[in-house]
Amino acid sequence: MFDTIAAIATPPGIGGVGIIRVSGPDVMSIRGQLFPARKTWQPRYVYYDRVIVPESGVVLDEGCVVYFQGPHSYTGEDVLELQLHASPQVMQSVLSVLLGLGIRLADPGEFTKRAVVNGKMDLTQAESVIELIHSKSVYAQRVSLAHLRGSLFKRISLLRAGLMRYMEQIEGSIDFPDEVEAVDRVAMIEAIEKNVSDLSHLLRVQDFGKWIQGGVQCVIVGRPNVGKSSLLNALLGESRSIVTSIPGTTRDFIDAQILLGGVMFSFVDTAGVRSETTDVIELLGMRRIRALIRSSDVVLWVVDGSVPLQPDDYRILEQIKRKARLYVIANKSDKRQRVDLSNLEFKKNTRIVAMSAKKQHGLEALKEALRHDFVERLERLDVSLMCNVRQVAALRLVRDQLKHLLAQYALGAVDDALSIDLKGAILKLGEVTGDDVTEEVLDGIFSRFCVGK
Template sequence: MIDFNDTIAAIATPLGRAGIGVVRVSGEQALSMACSLCPNLNGSTIEPRRVLFTPFKNPSNGDLIDEGCFIYFKAPQSYTGEHVVELQCHSNPFILNQILSHLQALGARLATAGEFTKRAFYNGKMDLSSAESVIDLIDANNQNAHQVALSHIQGRLFEKIQGIRKQLMTVLEQVEGSIDFPDEVEPINKSDTLQKLETCRELLAAIIKQKDFGEWVKSGVKVVIVGRPNVGKSSLFNQLVGKDRSIVTSTPGTTRDYIETDIQLESHLIRLIDTAGIRESEDHIEQLGIEKIKELMSGAHIVLWVLDHSEPFTQEDEQVMGVVKNHPALILLKNKSDLPSRLNLENRFLENLTVNLSIKNDEGLGDLKLAITQTIQSHLKELDLDLLCNQRQLACIESVLSSLNSFVDGLKQDALEDDVLAIDLKNCILKCGEITGDEVSEEVLDGVFSRFCVGK
């Protein structure tokens, strides 16, 4: 446990002009320092968790800085587990920095990035996975990401990993007991141990299996619009976005580069990408754009292939088909479906979702949104938001499963001595501890909390 002897302070709200700004102070001297700016308050009589309206004054000359609210949280019933004071004033950077400067003059140190949450972790107010999710909650830009962050803050991932860790520690005690006291401790019960560990392996494997969906939830589902030139891709993009972002003309090849933006579709964040038309071209810039489309396709979660319902399948459509035909989440869009059909796909793509559109007449957009939503839900139907991890946690979990598999294989085959088997178990326990924070280096912690802003 690190001993935080000093008192820290920082502006806890984004710098800018708004109704309320907050300066947060944490540490042994938080109350006395904050009261120095509020001469009408007596620190010895302030009741915790009460909101007090007070003037904030320059401690050296008594000049008025602002008026606002003073809230005291007595240790350990506070965010950091220390004495905490929040000073709420008008959100003017000049006012906030005055208050912060006076606190520094009184002896407070400017907090480093994430130091309030880091102190909360060290003081046992939250585990490391919960602490990491504070920044995820702040950054969440869709309902699913919000739910993942809340789940982890509430300790659901911690409970699952801690359960595995305790199970492994029990097995390790049995293994080490048989090593240290061979005459007193019975050899490990292989059948019983394997049965216990199989549950652990299944949970770890389930977490790893969901790693590809982390990007879907946190960064958005990548939906790429493709098709030959002048079939309505940019018009469709503009309709989905709700405003004109792509240039729309009757000239093929107008879109040379791709355009992307975020939209919300029910609970899902969509990263929508409009691309250049795919066709044979001698134009170097257009060729580069087409190569970029192929690169985008490889990372796309869903592909929308726009076809012209009123025209025959062309050579350029054939070229597009060669790029998209093997994508696992391909949706066909037949634009100009209000006109007589001349499009013949010759029974190809019968298993793919198909939506009839008339972009010009604003028809079929609801059906398209439903098709996109159904495609997302079909991929995420087995998703357990409680098990979604960040990259650091996932690396630890993969290491745990690898060492655990090694232990299980050795135990099944009687191929290794108990002391060698114990090494695998110790690595499992160590990596689980890196997720929960029970066993983690200062270097790892610095990396985790460096993602935070100052004041959180």
């Protein structure tokens, strides 16, 4: 059915141990050729041995080797794992011997793809493998692990099984009216209403999922010389962005990440926004800042607290005041304050923080506010609810299909018509779990993996 594949599973470079994985039907013959002297191969036992080139008998390295007998392996096939000295030279020489024996180099994620195809894990678990590998925060790690253990899969399968039962009963009662009882429409509609409200809840909390996996995107904006770069440096605790008293110091974007309470926050320092400019570079920069404001989760608007608001401040405010998460930083609090923010209209959860980026006053208050608004709310969240972008898109369609069903029912649709919506929802759910997934979707998912996983 499948050919035999091999890959280096550990990162390139010099290290303690490097692992080469081989999976597929030729594993038994391969192990005999690389280790001709070894007669016993107890599955899952570690043997210390020499790896040799089959024809010449030249020794390439010595190390540990483990044989996993399918289906009791990661891929569900026979697997050989060589734990060698992690020298690029050693690894490459062993890999080329394997390729010389007719083994193919694995595609990215191909081991995990085989695990899915062979029923060792479902698609949500496979995706959590890659998410775990890429996790950048303790929350990302926690979510990926929960999904790896199947928490999302269980939730989705339960929903799918429930819909499936109704669909089968409807279709059965139409095809075999004497044998299969008609579906209890009232109970079915009640159950589906509950499903829709559960899905809506799940979709509502997905912003958190985005923050867990990708971090919180924050942009620092303000007119020139108010202290945006100073703020970035203060947050980072190092001089990353150039600070001078000359307005217009920052021209391009500078970005940097910090971890706050286990969540990754990305900050982008931007060029100061001023309206009266004919400078082409500056104008282009302004357009990019507007795009950044739109795409960011958080806007930090810096104003100079030591002077009244300027026309340019008001122009910037026009662009950001509708953002759901806005932090107004009244900077230079070490100087006499002349700014008045009391007449500005903000959305209700806008925060105003007085700070001196130069003297690092108010920095802890800002970090605390970010921690409160993002991290603490994450802590109260059920991690098994978190989905990735692909899963969210599919679940949104499932909810829409079920809503359509409810609307049809309200219009007096016959069972047959309802079962079409049920079928659509079931198919979409199967796309999440991998029960109904196209080759194209699978390839898209596994192309994000690294070779050797």
